[in-house]
Amino acid sequence: MENENTTVQLSKLTRQPDDCSRVLVAALESGDIETSVALYEPSAVLFKKSGETMTGLDAIRENNAGVIALKPKFTIEFxxxxxxxxxxxxxxxxxxxxxxxxxxxxxxxTSVDTLEVLRRQADGSWRYIIDDPYGSMRAGMKQR
Structure with a gap:
């Protein structure tokens, strides 16, 4: 479960929308499940590669735990x-x-070409409300 420390830390780290992508990548690479989940609003939607959606922090936690288990390494192009x-x-x-x-x-x-929607929080930080890791690629994907 998200703790107050994580929330305070995120409010300092996510002052611009693009900060969320950098923080998420770092959290997934380092195995920091709490930070990876705290970046999302409670009713956020995350897309699977198939195009199906999952909603809420429990589903996002389960998904992110699976990604962390793969020990991913990202190289951000932009x-x-x-x-x-x-x-x-x-x-x-x-x-x-x-x-x-x-x-x-x-x-x-492989690669990801994301499309994400974020909302500014009361403290000025940003959180995901919709996250599609394949959003910019989806129209060209054969598998839905």
């Missing part, structure tokens, strides 16, 4: 964000290469 006119919502797009080892020992090199 992160860009766009703010809404009133500055309360933002979209992030991140392109990153991803390497991990499957349980059978097979090395996988």
């Amino acid at each position: 992160i860009t964000f766009t703010l809404s006119g009133d500055g309360t919502l933002a979209t992030n797009r991140m392109k990153a290469n991803l390497a991990f080892v499957k349980p059978d020992g097979t090395l996988v090199n």
